[in-house]
Amino acid sequence: MESLVRYAPLLASGALVTVALAVLALVLATLLGALGAAGRLGGGRIGGAVVAGYTTVVRGIPDLVMLLLVYFGGQRLVNTVAAGLGFGATDLSPFLAGVLALGFIYGAYLTETFRGAYLTIPRGQLDAGRALGLHRLAILWTIAVPQLLRFALPGYANVWQVLVKSTALVSVIGLQDVVGIANDAGKSAHQPFVFFAAVLGVYLLITWASTTVFERLERYHARGTLHAR
Protein backbone atom coordinates (compact mmCIF):
# COMPACT_ATOMS: atom_id res chain seq x y z
CA MET A 1 0.00 0.00 0.00
CA GLU A 2 2.86 2.34 0.89
CA SER A 3 4.41 1.97 -2.54
CA LEU A 4 1.01 2.60 -4.11
CA VAL A 5 0.89 5.97 -2.36
CA ARG A 6 4.43 6.72 -3.51
CA TYR A 7 3.52 5.93 -7.11
CA ALA A 8 0.12 7.65 -6.97
CA PRO A 9 1.21 10.82 -8.87
CA LEU A 10 2.75 8.66 -11.62
CA LEU A 11 -0.40 6.54 -11.85
CA ALA A 12 -2.52 9.68 -12.01
CA SER A 13 -0.45 11.00 -14.93
CA GLY A 14 -0.96 7.61 -16.61
CA ALA A 15 -4.70 7.90 -16.06
CA LEU A 16 -4.58 11.30 -17.76
CA VAL A 17 -2.84 9.72 -20.77
CA THR A 18 -5.57 7.07 -20.84
CA VAL A 19 -8.34 9.69 -20.79
CA ALA A 20 -6.60 11.89 -23.40
CA LEU A 21 -6.15 8.89 -25.69
CA ALA A 22 -9.79 7.88 -25.27
CA VAL A 23 -11.11 11.40 -25.90
CA LEU A 24 -9.00 11.97 -29.04
CA ALA A 25 -9.92 8.52 -30.36
CA LEU A 26 -13.58 9.37 -29.73
CA VAL A 27 -13.24 12.62 -31.69
CA LEU A 28 -11.75 10.76 -34.67
CA ALA A 29 -14.36 7.99 -34.34
CA THR A 30 -17.15 10.58 -34.29
CA LEU A 31 -15.86 12.18 -37.50
CA LEU A 32 -15.50 8.79 -39.20
CA GLY A 33 -18.88 7.68 -37.88
CA ALA A 34 -20.62 10.80 -39.21
CA LEU A 35 -18.86 10.39 -42.55
CA GLY A 36 -19.72 6.69 -42.63
CA ALA A 37 -23.38 7.27 -41.80
CA ALA A 38 -23.59 9.99 -44.46
CA GLY A 39 -22.00 7.64 -47.00
CA ARG A 40 -24.34 4.82 -46.03
CA LEU A 41 -27.47 6.99 -46.18
CA GLY A 42 -26.77 9.29 -49.10
CA GLY A 43 -23.57 8.12 -50.76
CA GLY A 44 -25.16 6.20 -53.57
CA ARG A 45 -24.21 2.66 -54.44
CA ILE A 46 -20.43 3.17 -54.35
CA GLY A 47 -20.39 5.18 -51.12
CA GLY A 48 -22.66 2.63 -49.48
CA ALA A 49 -20.46 -0.27 -50.57
CA VAL A 50 -17.28 1.42 -49.29
CA VAL A 51 -18.86 2.05 -45.88
CA ALA A 52 -20.31 -1.47 -45.73
CA GLY A 53 -16.82 -2.85 -46.45
CA TYR A 54 -15.32 -0.62 -43.74
CA THR A 55 -17.76 -1.68 -41.02
CA THR A 56 -17.61 -5.37 -41.98
CA VAL A 57 -13.79 -5.52 -41.96
CA VAL A 58 -13.46 -3.62 -38.68
CA ARG A 59 -16.04 -5.76 -36.91
CA GLY A 60 -14.34 -8.95 -38.09
CA ILE A 61 -10.91 -8.13 -36.65
CA PRO A 62 -9.89 -8.01 -32.96
CA ASP A 63 -8.94 -4.49 -31.84
CA LEU A 64 -5.51 -5.68 -30.69
CA VAL A 65 -4.73 -6.98 -34.20
CA MET A 66 -5.85 -3.68 -35.72
CA LEU A 67 -3.68 -1.75 -33.26
CA LEU A 68 -0.54 -3.77 -34.02
CA LEU A 69 -1.25 -3.51 -37.74
CA VAL A 70 -1.57 0.28 -37.53
CA TYR A 71 1.49 0.66 -35.31
CA PHE A 72 3.97 -1.61 -37.11
CA GLY A 73 2.48 -1.43 -40.59
CA GLY A 74 1.94 2.31 -40.23
CA GLN A 75 5.57 2.79 -39.21
CA ARG A 76 6.63 1.05 -42.41
CA LEU A 77 4.29 3.27 -44.40
CA VAL A 78 5.61 6.43 -42.70
CA ASN A 79 9.20 5.36 -43.42
CA THR A 80 8.44 4.69 -47.08
CA VAL A 81 6.66 7.99 -47.55
CA ALA A 82 9.32 9.93 -45.63
CA ALA A 83 12.11 8.34 -47.69
CA GLY A 84 10.20 9.08 -50.90
CA LEU A 85 9.87 12.74 -49.95
CA GLY A 86 13.52 12.93 -48.94
CA PHE A 87 12.91 13.29 -45.19
CA GLY A 88 14.80 11.39 -42.52
CA ALA A 89 13.28 8.65 -40.35
CA THR A 90 10.13 9.71 -38.49
CA ASP A 91 8.69 7.77 -35.57
CA LEU A 92 5.04 6.88 -35.26
CA SER A 93 4.38 7.25 -31.52
CA PRO A 94 2.35 4.61 -29.67
CA PHE A 95 -0.05 7.39 -28.62
CA LEU A 96 -0.73 8.48 -32.19
CA ALA A 97 -1.02 4.87 -33.35
CA GLY A 98 -3.51 4.27 -30.53
CA VAL A 99 -5.63 7.28 -31.48
CA LEU A 100 -5.64 6.26 -35.15
CA ALA A 101 -6.40 2.58 -34.55
CA LEU A 102 -9.10 3.10 -31.91
CA GLY A 103 -10.63 5.99 -33.86
CA PHE A 104 -10.75 3.84 -36.98
CA ILE A 105 -12.31 0.88 -35.12
CA TYR A 106 -14.96 2.78 -33.17
CA GLY A 107 -15.77 4.96 -36.17
CA ALA A 108 -17.24 1.80 -37.67
CA TYR A 109 -19.43 1.20 -34.62
CA LEU A 110 -20.52 4.85 -34.54
CA THR A 111 -21.43 4.63 -38.23
CA GLU A 112 -24.10 2.12 -37.24
CA THR A 113 -25.14 4.20 -34.21
CA PHE A 114 -25.60 7.38 -36.26
CA ARG A 115 -27.31 5.57 -39.11
CA GLY A 116 -29.76 3.96 -36.73
CA ALA A 117 -30.44 7.31 -35.05
CA TYR A 118 -31.10 9.01 -38.38
CA LEU A 119 -33.52 6.27 -39.42
CA THR A 120 -35.42 6.82 -36.15
CA ILE A 121 -36.37 10.35 -37.21
CA PRO A 122 -39.95 10.23 -38.52
CA ARG A 123 -39.89 10.58 -42.32
CA GLY A 124 -42.83 13.00 -42.21
CA GLN A 125 -40.71 15.64 -40.50
CA LEU A 126 -38.16 15.59 -43.31
CA ASP A 127 -40.95 15.68 -45.90
CA ALA A 128 -42.44 18.64 -44.03
CA GLY A 129 -39.10 20.44 -44.27
CA ARG A 130 -39.02 19.83 -48.01
CA ALA A 131 -42.60 20.99 -48.33
CA LEU A 132 -41.59 24.26 -46.65
CA GLY A 133 -38.95 24.66 -49.34
CA LEU A 134 -36.02 24.37 -46.92
CA HIS A 135 -32.58 23.70 -48.33
CA ARG A 136 -31.22 20.17 -47.81
CA LEU A 137 -28.62 21.43 -45.35
CA ALA A 138 -31.23 23.46 -43.48
CA ILE A 139 -33.35 20.34 -43.08
CA LEU A 140 -30.30 18.46 -41.81
CA TRP A 141 -29.26 21.19 -39.38
CA THR A 142 -32.59 22.33 -37.97
CA ILE A 143 -34.67 19.16 -38.08
CA ALA A 144 -32.38 16.12 -38.17
CA VAL A 145 -29.33 17.05 -36.07
CA PRO A 146 -31.08 18.14 -32.83
CA GLN A 147 -32.98 14.86 -32.76
CA LEU A 148 -29.96 12.84 -33.90
CA LEU A 149 -28.14 13.93 -30.75
CA ARG A 150 -30.96 12.60 -28.62
CA PHE A 151 -31.48 9.33 -30.49
CA ALA A 152 -27.77 8.57 -30.82
CA LEU A 153 -26.74 9.34 -27.23
CA PRO A 154 -27.43 5.92 -25.64
CA GLY A 155 -25.50 4.11 -28.39
CA TYR A 156 -22.79 6.77 -28.28
CA ALA A 157 -22.38 6.28 -24.53
CA ASN A 158 -22.06 2.52 -25.06
CA VAL A 159 -19.34 2.94 -27.67
CA TRP A 160 -17.48 5.32 -25.37
CA GLN A 161 -17.49 2.82 -22.49
CA VAL A 162 -16.15 0.06 -24.74
CA LEU A 163 -13.57 2.43 -26.24
CA VAL A 164 -12.26 3.44 -22.81
CA LYS A 165 -11.61 -0.20 -21.96
CA SER A 166 -9.88 -0.72 -25.32
CA THR A 167 -7.30 1.96 -24.50
CA ALA A 168 -5.65 -0.57 -22.15
CA LEU A 169 -4.41 -2.43 -25.24
CA VAL A 170 -2.19 0.48 -26.29
CA SER A 171 0.09 -0.35 -23.35
CA VAL A 172 1.05 -3.46 -25.36
CA ILE A 173 2.91 -1.25 -27.87
CA GLY A 174 4.68 0.59 -25.06
CA LEU A 175 2.40 3.51 -24.24
CA GLN A 176 2.86 4.72 -20.66
CA ASP A 177 -0.84 4.91 -19.92
CA VAL A 178 -2.23 3.84 -16.55
CA VAL A 179 -1.76 0.16 -17.49
CA GLY A 180 1.80 0.60 -18.75
CA ILE A 181 2.85 2.56 -15.68
CA ALA A 182 1.20 0.11 -13.28
CA ASN A 183 2.97 -2.73 -15.05
CA ASP A 184 6.41 -1.15 -14.54
CA ALA A 185 5.70 0.17 -11.05
CA GLY A 186 4.21 -3.15 -9.93
CA LYS A 187 7.33 -4.95 -11.06
CA SER A 188 9.80 -2.62 -9.37
CA ALA A 189 7.77 -2.54 -6.16
CA HIS A 190 7.25 -6.34 -6.28
CA GLN A 191 3.52 -5.77 -5.86
CA PRO A 192 1.96 -6.39 -9.29
CA PHE A 193 -1.38 -7.42 -7.78
CA VAL A 194 -1.77 -4.20 -5.81
CA PHE A 195 -0.98 -2.06 -8.83
CA PHE A 196 -3.21 -3.89 -11.29
CA ALA A 197 -6.03 -3.84 -8.73
CA ALA A 198 -5.54 -0.07 -8.55
CA VAL A 199 -5.82 0.09 -12.34
CA LEU A 200 -9.15 -1.76 -12.16
CA GLY A 201 -10.23 0.94 -9.72
CA VAL A 202 -9.18 3.71 -12.11
CA TYR A 203 -11.22 2.18 -14.94
CA LEU A 204 -14.26 1.74 -12.69
CA LEU A 205 -13.92 5.40 -11.72
CA ILE A 206 -13.79 6.50 -15.36
CA THR A 207 -16.77 4.29 -16.23
CA TRP A 208 -18.76 5.62 -13.27
CA ALA A 209 -17.94 9.26 -14.03
CA SER A 210 -18.86 8.91 -17.70
CA THR A 211 -22.13 7.18 -16.85
CA THR A 212 -23.04 10.19 -14.72
CA VAL A 213 -22.11 12.65 -17.47
CA PHE A 214 -24.00 10.77 -20.17
CA GLU A 215 -27.10 10.41 -18.00
CA ARG A 216 -27.13 14.17 -17.59
CA LEU A 217 -26.62 14.73 -21.31
CA GLU A 218 -29.43 12.34 -22.13
CA ARG A 219 -31.76 14.17 -19.76
CA TYR A 220 -30.70 17.53 -21.26
CA HIS A 221 -31.30 16.45 -24.84
CA ALA A 222 -34.61 14.83 -23.96
CA ARG A 223 -35.94 18.04 -22.39
CA GLY A 224 -39.32 19.01 -23.73
CA THR A 225 -40.12 15.47 -24.82
CA LEU A 226 -42.75 13.29 -23.24
CA HIS A 227 -41.70 10.15 -21.35
CA ALA A 228 -38.21 11.46 -20.77
CA ARG A 229 -36.04 8.76 -19.29
Added chain:
Amino acid sequence: MRVDLVLANWTLFAHGVVMTLQLTALALALGFAIALPAGLLRARARRHPRAARLVNAYVYLFRGTPLLVQTFLIYYGLAQFGWIRDSWAWTLLREPWWCALIAFSLNCGAYMTEIVRGAVETTPKGELEAAAALGLSPHQTDALVLLPSALRRALPQFGNEAVFMLHGSAIASVITLQDILGAGRTLNAKFYLAYEGFVTAAILYMALTFLLVLAFRFLERRYLRHLALAH
Protein backbone atom coordinates in the same frame (compact mmCIF):
# COMPACT_ATOMS: atom_id res chain seq x y z
CA MET B 1 3.50 -8.66 -48.93
CA ARG B 2 5.63 -11.78 -48.56
CA VAL B 3 2.96 -14.39 -49.07
CA ASP B 4 5.64 -17.06 -49.61
CA LEU B 5 6.84 -16.68 -45.99
CA VAL B 6 3.28 -16.95 -44.68
CA LEU B 7 2.64 -20.09 -46.70
CA ALA B 8 5.97 -21.66 -45.76
CA ASN B 9 5.02 -21.19 -42.08
CA TRP B 10 1.41 -22.32 -42.34
CA THR B 11 1.79 -24.84 -39.49
CA LEU B 12 2.49 -21.91 -37.17
CA PHE B 13 -0.90 -20.43 -38.02
CA ALA B 14 -2.65 -23.82 -37.96
CA HIS B 15 -1.51 -24.33 -34.36
CA GLY B 16 -2.56 -20.75 -33.66
CA VAL B 17 -6.09 -21.40 -34.96
CA VAL B 18 -6.35 -24.51 -32.75
CA MET B 19 -5.19 -22.56 -29.67
CA THR B 20 -7.58 -19.66 -30.37
CA LEU B 21 -10.56 -21.97 -30.92
CA GLN B 22 -9.69 -23.98 -27.84
CA LEU B 23 -9.45 -20.92 -25.57
CA THR B 24 -12.60 -19.34 -27.04
CA ALA B 25 -14.73 -22.49 -26.84
CA LEU B 26 -13.64 -23.34 -23.30
CA ALA B 27 -14.11 -19.75 -22.10
CA LEU B 28 -17.59 -19.68 -23.61
CA ALA B 29 -18.49 -23.01 -21.99
CA LEU B 30 -17.12 -22.05 -18.56
CA GLY B 31 -18.60 -18.57 -18.85
CA PHE B 32 -21.99 -20.11 -19.55
CA ALA B 33 -21.59 -22.42 -16.54
CA ILE B 34 -21.06 -19.31 -14.39
CA ALA B 35 -23.76 -17.24 -16.07
CA LEU B 36 -26.64 -19.71 -15.81
CA PRO B 37 -26.91 -19.72 -12.00
CA ALA B 38 -25.62 -16.13 -11.69
CA GLY B 39 -28.11 -14.79 -14.23
CA LEU B 40 -31.04 -16.60 -12.59
CA LEU B 41 -29.92 -15.22 -9.24
CA ARG B 42 -29.82 -11.70 -10.60
CA ALA B 43 -33.27 -12.10 -12.14
CA ARG B 44 -34.55 -13.28 -8.73
CA ALA B 45 -32.67 -10.73 -6.67
CA ARG B 46 -35.64 -10.23 -4.35
CA ARG B 47 -35.55 -13.83 -3.19
CA HIS B 48 -31.79 -13.93 -2.60
CA PRO B 49 -30.75 -10.33 -1.87
CA ARG B 50 -27.32 -11.06 -0.42
CA ALA B 51 -26.17 -13.51 -3.10
CA ALA B 52 -27.56 -11.18 -5.75
CA ARG B 53 -25.48 -8.30 -4.41
CA LEU B 54 -22.37 -10.48 -4.68
CA VAL B 55 -23.25 -11.35 -8.28
CA ASN B 56 -23.87 -7.65 -9.01
CA ALA B 57 -20.39 -6.76 -7.76
CA TYR B 58 -18.84 -9.51 -9.89
CA VAL B 59 -20.69 -8.40 -13.02
CA TYR B 60 -19.92 -4.72 -12.41
CA LEU B 61 -16.22 -5.38 -11.84
CA PHE B 62 -15.67 -7.59 -14.86
CA ARG B 63 -17.80 -5.61 -17.30
CA GLY B 64 -16.43 -2.27 -16.18
CA THR B 65 -12.71 -3.01 -16.59
CA PRO B 66 -10.51 -4.09 -19.51
CA LEU B 67 -9.98 -7.80 -20.16
CA LEU B 68 -6.25 -7.10 -20.61
CA VAL B 69 -5.92 -5.79 -17.04
CA GLN B 70 -7.97 -8.70 -15.68
CA THR B 71 -5.59 -11.09 -17.45
CA PHE B 72 -2.54 -9.24 -16.11
CA LEU B 73 -3.98 -9.27 -12.60
CA ILE B 74 -4.26 -13.05 -12.69
CA TYR B 75 -1.07 -13.84 -14.62
CA TYR B 76 1.36 -11.32 -13.10
CA GLY B 77 -0.58 -10.22 -10.02
CA LEU B 78 -1.25 -13.51 -8.22
CA ALA B 79 2.48 -14.36 -8.23
CA GLN B 80 2.92 -11.57 -5.68
CA PHE B 81 1.54 -13.77 -2.90
CA GLY B 82 3.83 -16.42 -1.39
CA TRP B 83 0.94 -18.51 -0.13
CA ILE B 84 -0.40 -18.84 -3.67
CA ARG B 85 2.99 -19.81 -5.02
CA ASP B 86 3.22 -22.48 -2.29
CA SER B 87 -0.26 -23.88 -2.87
CA TRP B 88 -1.37 -26.62 -5.24
CA ALA B 89 -3.10 -24.00 -7.40
CA TRP B 90 0.29 -22.70 -8.48
CA THR B 91 0.74 -25.65 -10.86
CA LEU B 92 -2.11 -24.06 -12.85
CA LEU B 93 -1.62 -20.37 -12.10
CA ARG B 94 1.99 -20.28 -13.27
CA GLU B 95 0.88 -21.40 -16.73
CA PRO B 96 -0.14 -18.56 -19.04
CA TRP B 97 -2.70 -20.84 -20.72
CA TRP B 98 -4.63 -21.42 -17.50
CA CYS B 99 -4.41 -17.76 -16.49
CA ALA B 100 -5.80 -16.71 -19.86
CA LEU B 101 -8.59 -19.29 -19.62
CA ILE B 102 -9.53 -18.21 -16.07
CA ALA B 103 -9.55 -14.51 -17.00
CA PHE B 104 -11.52 -15.09 -20.22
CA SER B 105 -14.07 -17.34 -18.49
CA LEU B 106 -14.70 -14.90 -15.63
CA ASN B 107 -15.03 -12.02 -18.11
CA CYS B 108 -17.30 -13.96 -20.44
CA GLY B 109 -19.35 -15.18 -17.46
CA ALA B 110 -20.03 -11.60 -16.37
CA TYR B 111 -21.32 -10.54 -19.80
CA MET B 112 -23.37 -13.74 -20.17
CA THR B 113 -24.90 -13.24 -16.72
CA GLU B 114 -26.47 -10.05 -17.99
CA ILE B 115 -27.70 -11.83 -21.12
CA VAL B 116 -29.30 -14.63 -19.09
CA ARG B 117 -30.85 -12.13 -16.66
CA GLY B 118 -32.34 -10.09 -19.50
CA ALA B 119 -33.77 -13.14 -21.22
CA VAL B 120 -35.25 -14.55 -18.02
CA GLU B 121 -36.80 -11.22 -17.07
CA THR B 122 -38.47 -10.78 -20.45
CA THR B 123 -40.09 -14.20 -20.42
CA PRO B 124 -43.83 -13.72 -21.08
CA LYS B 125 -45.83 -14.18 -17.89
CA GLY B 126 -48.32 -16.39 -19.69
CA GLU B 127 -45.70 -19.09 -20.23
CA LEU B 128 -45.07 -19.32 -16.50
CA GLU B 129 -48.77 -19.21 -15.68
CA ALA B 130 -49.34 -22.03 -18.15
CA ALA B 131 -46.62 -24.05 -16.40
CA ALA B 132 -48.29 -23.39 -13.04
CA ALA B 133 -51.68 -24.37 -14.47
CA LEU B 134 -50.18 -27.66 -15.61
CA GLY B 135 -49.07 -28.30 -12.04
CA LEU B 136 -45.32 -28.12 -12.74
CA SER B 137 -43.06 -27.67 -9.73
CA PRO B 138 -40.77 -24.60 -9.63
CA HIS B 139 -37.79 -26.74 -10.70
CA GLN B 140 -39.76 -28.32 -13.52
CA THR B 141 -40.90 -24.87 -14.62
CA ASP B 142 -37.30 -23.66 -14.77
CA ALA B 143 -36.00 -26.70 -16.60
CA LEU B 144 -38.89 -27.34 -18.99
CA VAL B 145 -40.39 -23.90 -19.62
CA LEU B 146 -38.37 -20.91 -18.45
CA LEU B 147 -34.85 -21.83 -19.55
CA PRO B 148 -35.67 -23.37 -22.93
CA SER B 149 -37.71 -20.27 -23.73
CA ALA B 150 -35.26 -17.71 -22.33
CA LEU B 151 -32.05 -19.24 -23.66
CA ARG B 152 -33.26 -19.53 -27.21
CA ARG B 153 -34.47 -15.93 -27.20
CA ALA B 154 -30.99 -14.98 -25.99
CA LEU B 155 -29.32 -16.72 -28.95
CA PRO B 156 -28.54 -13.51 -30.88
CA GLN B 157 -26.85 -11.96 -27.83
CA PHE B 158 -24.93 -15.18 -27.17
CA GLY B 159 -23.73 -14.96 -30.78
CA ASN B 160 -22.46 -11.42 -30.19
CA GLU B 161 -20.72 -12.53 -27.02
CA ALA B 162 -19.08 -15.46 -28.87
CA VAL B 163 -17.60 -13.06 -31.44
CA PHE B 164 -16.58 -10.71 -28.64
CA MET B 165 -14.78 -13.59 -26.88
CA LEU B 166 -13.10 -14.77 -30.09
CA HIS B 167 -11.69 -11.28 -30.56
CA GLY B 168 -10.85 -10.85 -26.89
CA SER B 169 -8.88 -14.09 -26.92
CA ALA B 170 -6.20 -12.32 -28.99
CA ILE B 171 -5.03 -10.93 -25.63
CA ALA B 172 -3.60 -14.39 -24.95
CA SER B 173 -0.72 -13.50 -27.28
CA VAL B 174 0.31 -10.71 -24.90
CA ILE B 175 1.09 -13.27 -22.19
CA THR B 176 3.26 -15.29 -24.61
CA LEU B 177 0.65 -17.77 -25.88
CA GLN B 178 0.88 -18.89 -29.50
CA ASP B 179 -2.68 -18.25 -30.60
CA ILE B 180 -3.46 -16.78 -34.05
CA LEU B 181 -2.06 -13.35 -33.17
CA GLY B 182 0.86 -15.00 -31.37
CA ALA B 183 1.68 -16.86 -34.61
CA GLY B 184 1.55 -13.56 -36.51
CA ARG B 185 3.88 -11.87 -34.05
CA THR B 186 6.30 -14.82 -34.18
CA LEU B 187 6.38 -14.71 -37.99
CA ASN B 188 7.06 -10.97 -37.97
CA ALA B 189 9.83 -11.28 -35.39
CA LYS B 190 11.45 -14.21 -37.18
CA PHE B 191 11.71 -12.51 -40.57
CA TYR B 192 11.78 -8.82 -39.53
CA LEU B 193 8.42 -8.22 -41.19
CA ALA B 194 6.26 -5.19 -40.44
CA TYR B 195 2.74 -6.41 -41.16
CA GLU B 196 2.53 -9.79 -42.96
CA GLY B 197 1.91 -11.77 -39.77
CA PHE B 198 -0.76 -9.31 -38.61
CA VAL B 199 -2.53 -9.27 -41.98
CA THR B 200 -2.61 -13.07 -41.99
CA ALA B 201 -3.93 -13.06 -38.41
CA ALA B 202 -6.57 -10.46 -39.35
CA ILE B 203 -7.75 -12.60 -42.28
CA LEU B 204 -7.95 -15.72 -40.09
CA TYR B 205 -9.89 -13.89 -37.37
CA MET B 206 -12.24 -12.51 -39.99
CA ALA B 207 -12.86 -15.97 -41.44
CA LEU B 208 -13.55 -17.41 -37.98
CA THR B 209 -15.86 -14.50 -37.15
CA PHE B 210 -17.76 -15.12 -40.35
CA LEU B 211 -18.10 -18.84 -39.59
CA LEU B 212 -19.28 -18.08 -36.06
CA VAL B 213 -21.90 -15.64 -37.34
CA LEU B 214 -23.08 -18.25 -39.86
CA ALA B 215 -23.27 -20.92 -37.16
CA PHE B 216 -25.40 -18.71 -34.93
CA ARG B 217 -27.61 -17.71 -37.84
CA PHE B 218 -28.21 -21.42 -38.43
CA LEU B 219 -29.01 -21.97 -34.75
CA GLU B 220 -31.34 -18.98 -34.71
CA ARG B 221 -33.18 -20.21 -37.76
CA ARG B 222 -33.62 -23.56 -36.08
CA TYR B 223 -34.50 -22.55 -32.54
CA LEU B 224 -36.30 -19.26 -33.14
CA ARG B 225 -38.55 -20.51 -35.91
CA HIS B 226 -41.59 -20.15 -33.64
CA LEU B 227 -40.87 -16.41 -33.34
CA ALA B 228 -40.51 -15.75 -37.07
CA LEU B 229 -44.05 -14.45 -37.42
CA ALA B 230 -43.61 -11.91 -34.66
CA HIS B 231 -40.94 -9.99 -36.59
